[in-house]
Amino acid sequence: MGGKWLSGNGYWVRRVVSNGNVTYPYEHKIIAEDILGRPLKKNERVWWVDGNRSNLDHSNLVICDVRFSAILRMRMRAYLECNNPNLLYCNRCSKWKNPRFFFTHNRSVSGKGAYCRACTRNIIDEGIRLKQLGIQRKQKFSES
Numbered sequence: 001m002g003g004k005w006l007s008g009n010g011y012w013v014r015r016v017v018s019n020g021n022v023t024y025p026y027e028h029k030i031i032a033e034d035i036l037g038r039p040l041k042k043n044e045r046v047w048w049v050d051g052n053r054s055n056l057d058h059s060n061l062v063i064c065d066v067r068f069s070a071i072l073r074m075r076m077r078a079y080l081e082c083n084n085p086n087l088l089y090c091n092r093c094s095k096w097k098n099p100r101f102f103f104t105h106n107r108s109v110s111g112k113g114a115y116c117r118a119c120t121r122n123i124i125d126e127g128i129r130l131k132q133l134g135i136q137r138k139q140k141f142s143e144s
């Protein structure tokens with residue numbers, strides 16, 4: 001007894017009954033594990049080439065590690081929002097910018113926590129100013 005349906009978050013879910021136990025695994029996970037011939041590892045994710053989570057055609061699924069899927073997600077977002085997959089997103093000024101506007105050490109390829117050069121400088125300047133005023137950064141944030 002099984003059956004599958006599209007969940008609210010756009011994933012196909014399957015009802016699996018085994019030894020009297022009912023589980024609801026994601027269909028893409030079942031397909032990926034079937035292709036691999038083993039369970040997905042903790043750091044492995046399924047990526048949808050066309051961005052459509054309900055499209056389970058094998059040519060639309062890529063199994064990759066979590067870091068690579070983060071890079072793909074960022075590049076796809078940049079492409080969809082700016083028509084340029086090479087741009088990076090600054091999480092402080094909320095702008096898409098050329099990677100050259102990011103410090104190398106701060107240029108997270110997945111864009112997570114990445115701040116552009118200008119924002120990084122502002123943060124440092126702000127920190128220096130607060131220090132000069134004798135204000136701890138922590139205090140400032142706890143007040144807001």
Ligand SMILES: [Zn+2]
Pocket residue numbers: 090091092093094095115116117118119120
């Ligand atoms: Zn910025």
